[in-house]
Amino acid sequence: MAEDYVELIAELIETRGEARPVEIAERLGVKPPTVTKNISRLKAAGLVRREPYRAIFLTDAGQDLAEICRRRHRVVVAFLLSLGIDEETAERDAEGIEHHVSGTTLEAFERRLNQK
């Protein structure tokens, strides 16, 4: 959960200027109360900083995690695409697969991408 959230928050800040619960809910396909609760957990975990009713920010730890996750996400999607999988499917599968790809496997994916 945390991985998808920080990944998305970083992306929203980058593309929209700020991360709002309503956007997060839409993008993740969950309802606003779910986002509120999960953001609280991220805050408790030291990954985000935020005041009630205000936008959401990443802490340094959150930014670090987001960086790792976004990079990994990109690699997994690129790898699936390189196998001839359509974009829809690549994105959908990557969203789940990414959370189970070890550093070793990620490197293997990258190696394969570079040598083509």
Next chain:
Amino acid sequence: MAEDYVELIAELIETRGEARPVEIAERLGVKPPTVTKNISRLKAAGLVRREPYRAIFLTDAGQDLAEICRRRHRVVVAFLLSLGIDEETAERDAEGIEHHVSGTTLEAFERRLNQK
């Protein structure tokens, strides 16, 4: 959860003759009460048949699912190995990845395996 359980139950029946909670608990790294509870759920879902204190059997639906999962598991592991990943890591990563691999992606994996 169901996928890992039926997969393992099928394997235990094949290699050990029967599937027992104590084995399942060890293999999945959970405690026996967790297995009891989850087997009840599988029974409610129509995937297994069983009497208290007796071995666990798969229903036809359970066997069908097990077949699909075992085949998919084998393909994912083989695919990771073909990327040069060590067996430990391939098995560990596959155990998570398999649940997020769509039919489309599985076919892409197989294609890649066959053409090498």
Next chain:
DNA sequence: GTAAAAAGTTAGACATGGCTAACTTATCTA
């Protein structure tokens, strides 16, 4: 500047999947 709309939160429920402690049943062994 107020009223309506949108966004966000709180409370409380539910399902899933873990655990420990205590108990029951089955199996083994002397």
Next chain:
DNA sequence: TAGATAAGTTAGCCATGTCTAACTTTTTAC
């Protein structure tokens, strides 16, 4: 065949992640 051991279950707890209904705060539009 009893007693000990192993296996399995039950009860009750917890964390995670989802939801709806109702409420509060903020933003927008007039």
